[in-house]
Amino acid sequence: MKKRTRQKLIRWTLYLVLVAGVAVLGLVADWPTIQRVFFNPQIAADMFPAVFTIAAKNTLIYTFAAFAFGLVLALFLALMKRSSIKPYRWIAITYIELFRGLPALVTIIFIAFAIPIAFPGTSIPGGTLGKGTIGLGIVAAAYMAETIRAGIEAVPRGQMEAARSLGMSHGAALRYIVLPQAFRIIIPPLTNELVLLIKDTSLFFVIGGTITSKELTKFGRDLMSSTFNATPLIVIAVVYLIITLPLTRAVAQLEKRAARAR
Amino acid sequence: MPAENVPPIKVVDLHKYFGPLEVLKGINFQVNHREVVCVIGPSGSGKSTLLRCINRLEEPTAGKIYIEGEDITDIDADVDKLRTKIGMVFQRFNLFPHLTVLRNLTIAQEKVLGRSKSEAEDVARKMLERVGLSDKVDEFPIRLSGGQQQRVAIARSLCMNPDMMLFDEPTSALDPELVGEVLDVMRNLALEGMTMMVVTHEMGFARQVGDRVVFMDDGVVVEEAPPDELLLNPQEERTRKFLEAVQHY
Ligand SMILES: Nc1ncnc2c1ncn2[C@@H]1O[C@H](COP(=O)(O)OP(=O)(O)OP(=O)(O)O)[C@@H](O)[C@H]1O
Numbered sequence: 001m002k003k004r005t006r007q008k009l010i011r012w013t014l015y016l017v018l019v020a021g022v023a024v025l026g027l028v029a030d031w032p033t034i035q036r037v038f039f040n041p042q043i044a045a046d047m048f049p050a051v052f053t054i055a056a057k058n059t060l061i062y063t064f065a066a067f068a069f070g071l072v073l074a075l076f077l078a079l080m081k082r083s084s085i086k087p088y089r090w091i092a093i094t095y096i097e098l099f100r101g102l103p104a105l106v107t108i109i110f111i112a113f114a115i116p117i118a119f120p121g122t123s124i125p126g127g128t129l130g131k132g133t134i135g136l137g138i139v140a141a142a143y144m145a146e147t148i149r150a151g152i153e154a155v156p157r158g159q160m161e162a163a164r165s166l167g168m169s170h171g172a173a174l175r176y177i178v179l180p181q182a183f184r185i186i187i188p189p190l191t192n193e194l195v196l197l198i199k200d201t202s203l204f205f206v207i208g209g210t211i212t213s214k215e216l217t218k219f220g221r222d223l224m225s226s227t228f229n230a231t232p233l234i235v236i237a238v239v240y241l242i243i244t245l246p247l248t249r250a251v252a253q254l255e256k257r258a259a260r261a262r
Numbered sequence: 263m264p265a266e267n268v269p270p271i272k273v274v275d276l277h278k279y280f281g282p283l284e285v286l287k288g289i290n291f292q293v294n295h296r297e298v299v300c301v302i303g304p305s306g307s308g309k310s311t312l313l314r315c316i317n318r319l320e321e322p323t324a325g326k327i328y329i330e331g332e333d334i335t336d337i338d339a340d341v342d343k344l345r346t347k348i349g350m351v352f353q354r355f356n357l358f359p360h361l362t363v364l365r366n367l368t369i370a371q372e373k374v375l376g377r378s379k380s381e382a383e384d385v386a387r388k389m390l391e392r393v394g395l396s397d398k399v400d401e402f403p404i405r406l407s408g409g410q411q412q413r414v415a416i417a418r419s420l421c422m423n424p425d426m427m428l429f430d431e432p433t434s435a436l437d438p439e440l441v442g443e444v445l446d447v448m449r450n451l452a453l454e455g456m457t458m459m460v461v462t463h464e465m466g467f468a469r470q471v472g473d474r475v476v477f478m479d480d481g482v483v484v485e486e487a488p489p490d491e492l493l494l495n496p497q498e499e500r501t502r503k504f505l506e507a508v509q510h511y
């Protein structure tokens with residue numbers, strides 16, 4: 001057999017397998033049930049506008065709050081990890097390894113439930129927002145600290161030296177010269193982190209809360225159990241994608257542009 | 263302005279180790295007021311390290327460095343203040359790429375000297391004019407040629423009103439046709455009476471502008487003399503060998 005013919009044959013076989021697979025799924029699947037359980041228009045319609053005005057809004061608020069808190073914490077950790085004072089480095093390393101090694105869910109449960117038990121009388125203020133933000137922010141900080149540190153190290157050493165030779169203190173040189181350049185470098189990975197956080201706010205369901213504090217996942221789950229129908233799951237999946245897709249596309253664009261600039 | 267009889271730079275028995283490697287092995291020399299000292303020597307002889315010790319970008323291991331009579335190796339020395347007196351120009355320019363030319367020149371004036379924005383901008387424009395780049399105020403560094411970037415870097419240092427300037431191979435990273443414009447700026451600075459220490463491979467510049475040439479090799483000052491004496495009639499064998507090598511072509 002000629003090479004061309006063989007390639008053609010392989011290609012057609014692959015198409016055939018694909019079509020057969022889809023056909024089998026289509027025949028085996030119980031379409032009426034699928035439509036009833038996953039695509040119930042009435043249940044979907046009933047979710048509006050609350051899915052946006054409460055659930056999506058909360059998801060975004062929790063995400064940005066955790067991101068902001070995590071970013072500030074991460075900046076301190078990154079600077080500590082680069083500190084010339086050893087104990088600071090140890091603390092940063094321990095922190096980063098600890099919270100990158102634990103499931104985010106464990107940390108969130110710990111913050112929400114274990115701390116009030118361990119320190120009676122204390123409780124994290126701010127309800128779901130407070131507990132979740134702190135728990136998730138703590139986890140995010142561990143990842144972002146490494147990103148920020150890599151960003152700082154990607155700024156050529158000559159930048160710090162030029163700034164210092166003009167008489168700037170170490171802090172001023174970091175603030176005005178090094179960090180602005182580092183943050184430009186790490187915008188794409190930080191945006192990726194933001195997307196991960198959007199999805200991780202779904203873990204807040206363990207904290208509980210009130211009707212108005214529900215984020216997308218809890219909102220969807222609760223509706224699923226009250227309607228005995230999976231349509232809410234489909235709706236919130238679409239809403240998640242509406243939020244995350246533009247961000248992941250933006251990251252891809254930024255990375256492409258950065259690659260071209262290099 | 264410091265008293266004229268105190269040397270701007272005086273180095274006494276300076277030693278510098280990087281780990282076990284001794285890079286400076288007891289350096290003694292001084293730069294006098296309004297003097298232009300050119301430092302030459304083979305790669306790895308410690309020229310950059312010496313320059314960097316003088317404004318404490320490197321910590322000297324032993325020995326003393328006096329800037330305008332003040333011991334800057336002293337633990338209590340105010341390094342940031344010291345550095346505003348010493349302009350430093352790097353081989354790779356090290357302009358701040360995220361800032362415009364104007365902002366490159368004003369940021370340290372504002373944050374270090376506490377000048378107002380308008381005051382700093384006036385100074386910046388004056389210094390840009392001095393290096394012939396008035397039309398580039400709003401450009402970003404990446405848009406400039408290497409020669410222009412280095413002239414901006416010189417202007418940036420001048421904005422701090424330094425009493426002296428250190429140059430570490432300021433033209434080595436430049437295409438040959440751009441070397442002249444930078445050396446011109448440096449010559450004008452020298453003519454205006456700036457105290458300068460210049461690490462360079464430009465023997466022509468050293469002869470024309472330098473008051474004295476210092477030859478370094480293997481972490482020591484081998485020989486120093488006025489340019490014509492040192493370059494045309496070196497006393498030491500090592501100097502002779504080096505000059506033969508660089509003037510071979
Ligand atoms: N940060 C550092 N850590 C370890 N070794 C260093 C460091 N900086 C310089 N050195 C070493 O010190 C020696 C002198 O370096 P230096 O840069 O001062 O030489 P130089 O005379 O400026 O050479 P060149 O003409 O190549 O610039 C070299 O052997 C170099 O490898």
Ligand SMILES: [Mg+2]
Nearest residue numbers: 309310311431
């Ligand atoms: Mg050097």
